[in-house]
Amino acid sequence: MTIYLPIAELSVNIFIILGMGAAVGFLSGMFGVGGGFLITPLLIFYNIPPVVAVATGANQVVASSISGAITHFRRGTLDMKLGSVLLVGGLSGATVGIWIFSLLRAIGQLDLFISLLYVVFLGAVGGLMLWESVNAMRRAARNEPPAPRRPGHQHWVHKLPLKVRFKKSKIYLSVIPIVTLGFAIGILTSVMGVGGGFIMVPAMIYLLRIPTNVVVGTSLFQIIFVTAYTTIVQAATNYSVDIVLAFFLMLAGVIGAQYGVRVGQRLRGEQLRALLGLLVLAVGLRLAVALVVTPEDIYSVVMGVGN
Amino acid sequence: MPWRVLPLLLALLLPSLAAAQMLPGQGTQAEREGLEIGTSTSEIAITSDFRGADLTIFGAVTNTDDLLLAIGQYDVVVVLEGPREDATVRKKERVFGIWINASSMTFADVPHSYSMSSSRSIDDITTPLDLTGEGIGIDHIPLRPIDFAGNFNSLNEFRTAFRRLQQGGGLYERDPSGVRFVSSNLFKASLRLPANIPNGVHTVRAYLFKSGKFVTQKSQPLRVIKTGIEQTITDAAHEQPIFYGCFAVLMAVLTGWGASLIFRKD
Numbered sequence: 001m002t003i004y005l006p007i008a009e010l011s012v013n014i015f016i017i018l019g020m021g022a023a024v025g026f027l028s029g030m031f032g033v034g035g036g037f038l039i040t041p042l043l044i045f046y047n048i049p050p051v052v053a054v055a056t057g058a059n060q061v062v063a064s065s066i067s068g069a070i071t072h073f074r075r076g077t078l079d080m081k082l083g084s085v086l087l088v089g090g091l092s093g094a095t096v097g098i099w100i101f102s103l104l105r106a107i108g109q110l111d112l113f114i115s116l117l118y119v120v121f122l123g124a125v126g127g128l129m130l131w132e133s134v135n136a137m138r139r140a141a142r143n144e145p146p147a148p149r150r151p152g153h154q155h156w157v158h159k160l161p162l163k164v165r166f167k168k169s170k171i172y173l174s175v176i177p178i179v180t181l182g183f184a185i186g187i188l189t190s191v192m193g194v195g196g197g198f199i200m201v202p203a204m205i206y207l208l209r210i211p212t213n214v215v216v217g218t219s220l221f222q223i224i225f226v227t228a229y230t231t232i233v234q235a236a237t238n239y240s241v242d243i244v245l246a247f248f249l250m251l252a253g254v255i256g257a258q259y260g261v262r263v264g265q266r267l268r269g270e271q272l273r274a275l276l277g278l279l280v281l282a283v284g285l286r287l288a289v290a291l292v293v294t295p296e297d298i299y300s301v302v303m304g305v306g307n
Numbered sequence: 308m309p310w311r312v313l314p315l316l317l318a319l320l321l322p323s324l325a326a327a328q329m330l331p332g333q334g335t336q337a338e339r340e341g342l343e344i345g346t347s348t349s350e351i352a353i354t355s356d357f358r359g360a361d362l363t364i365f366g367a368v369t370n371t372d373d374l375l376l377a378i379g380q381y382d383v384v385v386v387l388e389g390p391r392e393d394a395t396v397r398k399k400e401r402v403f404g405i406w407i408n409a410s411s412m413t414f415a416d417v418p419h420s421y422s423m424s425s426s427r428s429i430d431d432i433t434t435p436l437d438l439t440g441e442g443i444g445i446d447h448i449p450l451r452p453i454d455f456a457g458n459f460n461s462l463n464e465f466r467t468a469f470r471r472l473q474q475g476g477g478l479y480e481r482d483p484s485g486v487r488f489v490s491s492n493l494f495k496a497s498l499r500l501p502a503n504i505p506n507g508v509h510t511v512r513a514y515l516f517k518s519g520k521f522v523t524q525k526s527q528p529l530r531v532i533k534t535g536i537e538q539t540i541t542d543a544a545h546e547q548p549i550f551y552g553c554f555a556v557l558m559a560v561l562t563g564w565g566a567s568l569i570f571r572k573d
Contacts, residue, residue: 299469
């Protein structure tokens, strides 16, 4: 059964879209990630124009992040104050990102830029995940204790001015690195169509030393608002949010996520991270291959004023 | 208004003048052939699941020379021309092993779609020079560059690529046997409407040739309107983009929130 996607301007098989949404939803539930970094490349593989894939991906992340954020809010593992500071950076980053996005689109380099960013980020994150989890598995096999963290180590981040006390997180931290992190993630949200949790969570833990229990909830809080804002601005500037595509992805995604969570609870952490790392690397590799192989046609045409 | 009555008078007078003519091929200015076309509608509404269709256009050649008609000296070309827009053609090149868009050229006011039918191949009807002069045929649509990045000397390369791509995508089509004379001077043209036909005001153009010489042309607007839920969504996205974006976010919030309510374990 095919449906016509009005903004992407092509007909797709509805079961492939639902399957994609469910699979990514399942993985996002299993690994506790938003799934934007998987859904956008998958849509590009399925010939959805990258412009539409990115904007629609951001919209889909709103849905997949919201139930997680509600859970964390109920449990009290969400630092509103910290989240709001992140959000200030996130919203300005997303605005700059949309500007970069429109500029790249005008000069015809958007598709290339999106692919390159994905190859770099997926390659780096997937590689690190795999490395770290394989090491952890080997240590577990040899019955060694986990590598010791170095607490009390005076980090450069803690020497920055403009310090503010975040009661819920029980930290006293400068707002500069927080806003900067939010800003960088905001750019990625609007250019790549991702929530950015896969970068924000490790950055908050290892760079800002924010207690792990509030990290996921707080990052979800910021992701919801930045992706919602990006969706609206993408819709207003590039007219590239495909609501039909987004609806089927979300519907399948939120259901898939529920089953993913159940399976994820039964698997061991290192194995999960190794699997996710492999998956992320595979997606990145597929994009890299597409950049290198000789295209079917070296010419392309865009119609319409303003392109 | 005398100038309004004049064509009517001429139309009434012309058949008698034509009948009085003795020798073929010696028509004077007053006896020039005329061309009439008619479509059953000035508006085509197509649903979003449209997979392409044929549009039939009827027309008549008036004041024909019977002898020339009999030996097939009249040729008709009918074109359905889509709305005019700027078109940018980009060319990829390998840079450090990666294929990137390295050069581009923008052509001004080219038809988004172009479907042509003729009584025989247009290259057999008249000379390339005449075709270019009138801008008839996929290879003769004027492609005027207004902007380029890269080497301007490759202009012809970009023009060829544009024509090839538009044909490959089904937007530019030709049928050298799409025009048939159903009676001595009545013709029927079938034009292909591609599945991805653009919305907007198209133009039906008919050209008449006599013994390889361009005689006259006639044009008529034809509005193509897409209907259905998908088109409503497209219109909303372009006309109320902020509202559309907010709606997309609301939909996401409700889907996410709804799922967390339905699957709540406590």
